[in-house]
Amino acid sequence: MYKTLSAIFLIALNFNTVFAQKEWKLSKEKEGIKIYTSILPHSKIKAVKVECAFKAKASEFVALLLDVESAKEWVYHTKSCKLIKQVSPSELYYYSEVSVPWPVQNRDFVAHLTVSQHPGTKLITVDGPAVSGFVPLKPGVVRVEHSIGKWLIMPLENDQIQVEYTLHLDPGGSIPAWLINLFATEGPLQIFKQLRVQLQKPAYKNIKLAFIKD
Numbered sequence: 070m071y072k073t074l075s076a077i078f079l080i081a082l083n084f085n086t087v088f089a090q091k092e093w094k095l096s097k098e099k100e101g102i103k104i105y106t107s108i109l110p111h112s113k114i115k116a117v118k119v120e121c122a123f124k125a126k127a128s129e130f131v132a133l134l135l136d137v138e139s140a141k142e143w144v145y146h147t148k149s150c151k152l153i154k155q156v157s158p159s160e161l162y163y164y165s166e167v168s169v170p171w172p173v174q175n176r177d178f179v180a181h182l183t184v185s186q187h188p189g190t191k192l193i194t195v196d197g198p199a200v201s202g203f204v205p206l207k208p209g210v211v212r213v214e215h216s217i218g219k220w221l222i223m224p225l226e227n228d229q230i231q232v233e234y235t236l237h238l239d240p241g242g243s244i245p246a247w248l249i250n251l252f253a254t255e256g257p258l259q260i261f262k263q264l265r266v267q268l269q270k271p272a273y274k275n276i277k278l279a280f281i282k283d
Contacts, residue, residue, distance in 0.1 A: 093118050102261045109237055116237035119257045123232060125268045127193055127224040128278045130232065131184055133267055134195055134220065137163040143263035145256045148175065153203050159184040159280045164204045176240055178213040179203045184280065191282055195220035199238070215239040224283050234261075 093105035105118040123130065133139065140150035148168035155161045166177040182197040199216040206212055216238035223231045234257070267273070 097258060099258060100262065102258055104257050114237065114239060116235065117257055118236075119232075119234040119261055121232050121261050121264075122225075123230050123265065123268060124228065125230055125273075126228050126275075126283045127191075127222050127230050128276055128281045128283050129268060129273045130222055130230055130264075131193060131195065131278060131281055132273050132276045133264070135159075135161065135182070135184070136272070137161070137165075137182070139267065140165060143260060143267050145259050153179065158278070162200070162203060166207075166210060175210045176213050177204075177207065177210050178216065180216075186281055191224050193220075193222040193224075193281065195222070211240070213238060213240060228283075 093107045095103060096106045097104040101121060103120045105120075106115040107118070109116050137150050137152055141147045144150070144165075146167050146169060148166045150163060150165040153162040153164050160181075160183045162179060162181050164177065164179050166175055168175055178199045179202070180197040181200045182195065184193065184195050186193045196219060199213055201214065216236075218234070218236035218238070221233040225231060236257075
């Protein structure tokens with residue numbers, strides 16, 4: 070059940086600005102990864118914010134996020150992740166299914182991923198709200214319809230970046246909110262630990278993206 074709840078809470082990399090003025094409580098800090106939680110209006114499920122510094126260039130980090138089919142290697146309990154439509158180098162749609170232990174049904178979602186960078190501050194925003202359509206519903210799999218969140222990536226000196234990730238979603242189904250909240254921090258911790266591993270792979274080292282200024 071522990072892994073089930075963590076996986077459900079982290080089904081998608083979905084992003085928005087709804088968290089900007091919320092009060093965050095530090096819930097866990099480990100290996101330089103800080104995880105905060107917050108109660109949002111009209112929801113019993115906690116939002117999560119994660120802060121961490123990485124030894125990497127902004128382009129390398131963004132390239133990893135856009136390599137959606139690699140999500141099986143670093144996004145907690147991802148069963149499959151497939152590119153649906155590449156709109157441009159900085160915009161795409163993808164489908165993912167999250168595998169969770171019995172008796173809870175798997176969850177899936179379609180996300181619209183977009184990347185933008187402020188020309189002055191160089192702050193990068195990666196948004197990817199869950200969207201409807203594109204993939205038919207699957208028997209025995211619960212579709213995540215409501216998910217919001219955001220990655221903020223700030224390039225620093227000496228090829229370092231500061232990353233902030235916020236997420237709030239409704240996993241659907243009949244799992245009690247208090248039970249999801251009880252295990253809300255473990256999934257983000259594992260994701261950020263795996264991000265460090267992925268960023269060391271040759272596929273992302275020294276990569277250049279035309280729409281990102283490091």
